[in-house]
Amino acid sequence: MNRFTPGRSIGLTELGAFIAESLSDFGRAGEHVLVVVPDDTRTIPMPTVFDALCAHVAPRVKRMTVLIALGTHPSMTTDELTAHLGEGWDRRLGVHVAQHDWRGDDVLQHVGEISADELAELSGGLLAEDVPIRIHRLAIEADRILIVNPVFPHEVVGFSGGHKYFFPGIAGPEILDVSHWLGALITNPKVNGHADTPVRALIERAAERIDTPRAGLSLVMRRHDPVGLFFGEVFEAWTAAAELSAETNIRWVDRPHDTVLSIAPPMYRELWTAGKCMYKLEPVVADGGRLIIVAPHLHEISPTHGELIRRVGYHTRDVFLSDPARYADVPRAVLAHSTHVKGIGSVVDGIERPRIDVVLATGISEDVCHDINLGYADVASIDIEAHKGREDEGILVVPNAGEMLYRLADGTVPDIDRL
Numbered sequence: 001m002n003r004f005t006p007g008r009s010i011g012l013t014e015l016g017a018f019i020a021e022s023l024s025d026f027g028r029a030g031e032h033v034l035v036v037v038p039d040d041t042r043t044i045p046m047p048t049v050f051d052a053l054c055a056h057v058a059p060r061v062k063r064m065t066v067l068i069a070l071g072t073h074p075s076m077t078t079d080e081l082t083a084h085l086g087e088g089w090d091r092r093l094g095v096h097v098a099q100h101d102w103r104g105d106d107v108l109q110h111v112g113e114i115s116a117d118e119l120a121e122l123s124g125g126l127l128a129e130d131v132p133i134r135i136h137r138l139a140i141e142a143d144r145i146l147i148v149n150p151v152f153p154h155e156v157v158g159f160s161g162g163h164k165y166f167f168p169g170i171a172g173p174e175i176l177d178v179s180h181w182l183g184a185l186i187t188n189p190k191v192n193g194h195a196d197t198p199v200r201a202l203i204e205r206a207a208e209r210i211d212t213p214r215a216g217l218s219l220v221m222r223r224h225d226p227v228g229l230f231f232g233e234v235f236e237a238w239t240a241a242a243e244l245s246a247e248t249n250i251r252w253v254d255r256p257h258d259t260v261l262s263i264a265p266p267m268y269r270e271l272w273t274a275g276k277c278m279y280k281l282e283p284v285v286a287d288g289g290r291l292i293i294v295a296p297h298l299h300e301i302s303p304t305h306g307e308l309i310r311r312v313g314y315h316t317r318d319v320f321l322s323d324p325a326r327y328a329d330v331p332r333a334v335l336a337h338s339t340h341v342k343g344i345g346s347v348v349d350g351i352e353r354p355r356i357d358v359v360l361a362t363g364i365s366e367d368v369c370h371d372i373n374l375g376y377a378d379v380a381s382i383d384i385e386a387h388k389g390r391e392d393e394g395i396l397v398v399p400n401a402g403e404m405l406y407r408l409a410d411g412t413v414p415d416i417d418r419l
């Protein structure tokens with residue numbers, strides 16, 4: 001494995017040089033190379049990466065396809081692609097850019113399944129069902145694959161990156177639903193920031209069904225700056241990156257906070273992704289406390305899943321477990337998102353008791369917030385500056401939330417079993 005961890009921020013020129021060196025033997029004449037990359041809801045210097053790939057891989061091979069691993073995120077617009085990949089992205093010789101369609105039966109190919117017995121083993125008995133594995137056909141048709149992946153703490157799998165860019169990044173809905181629901185059953189506080197999780201084991205087992213030779217380029221970011229680069233076998237590069245990301249992207253605090261202002265960056269354009277502002281901070285909100293997602297630019301729940309979310313609302317996990325028949329027709333990825341945003345809690349005598357209050361200070365109206373079972377605050381009334389520097393009072397302000405995981409220094413995590 002090739003690694004670059006200088007103990008400081010890595011400049012864009014250095015990043016390009018590392019990619020050029022690492023990929024000097026990647027791809028052969030006549031090959032079709034598939035490069036799987038994140039969309040713009042992940043922080044990564046993608047224009048520099050894209051330039052390096054176009055300069056050092058595309059000229060060597062017959063064709064290079066860059067496939068954006070959307071999962072179920074909306075397709076990116078032309079302007080968003082330009083901001084993400086750089087000017088002229090659509091005029092590169094021998095380079096084609098595509099976006100994944102998780103519902104596109106014409107692009108999804110069945111490559112096997114995880115049996116009920118396998119899933120029971122991997123999940124510790126939480127789930128037992130046959131799971132079809134479908135992935136974008138380009139992952140099967142290509143001669144070689146490169147997965148470009150930033151690695152951050154993650155609410156479903158523990159740490160993002162690696163083969164998560166296959167499942168669910170360019171996969172069908174079946175494994176997407178199961179993996180997200182498994183993470184929700186375990187709960188965000190017990191999954192987020194842990195490399196070895198049942199969901200990661202599920203993803204790696206599914207990846208074994210893909211025979212195409214592949215490599216991984218894993219990046220660790222500190223805010224907008226790369227601090228670590230790893231190139232090699234996908235799991236090995238991801239593992240090394242996850243270790244560095246744990247050191248870089250987990251912040252330890254001495255006490256739980258009664259009020260947390262979690263300020264969403266502009267890259268989260270919908271609550272589906274802005275929910276990360278809750279996931280990364282849930283562990284440090286005190287029992288009975290309040291987390292406010294501050295995002296004046298956010299006006300939409302989800303263009304993909306919004307109708308279903310408005311029907312279901314946001315609830316703790318145990319609401320869904322207490323009446324599974326009521327939600328049987330709702331995709332479990334939607335239920336998982338719902339409970340991740342609401343946080344952990346219990347149902348006592350038929351009454352839902354969330355551990356904390358989650359409040360939206362966004363462009364989403366008060367009526368809609370109430371309809372979906374979340375709190376509302378007028379974003380214009382939130383004085384962020386007045387809340388800063390008051391950690392000793394139990395008030396925490398987190399700018400650019402969503403990628404840095406906050407945990408308590410004593411190692412405790414919120415646990416449903418003690419509620």
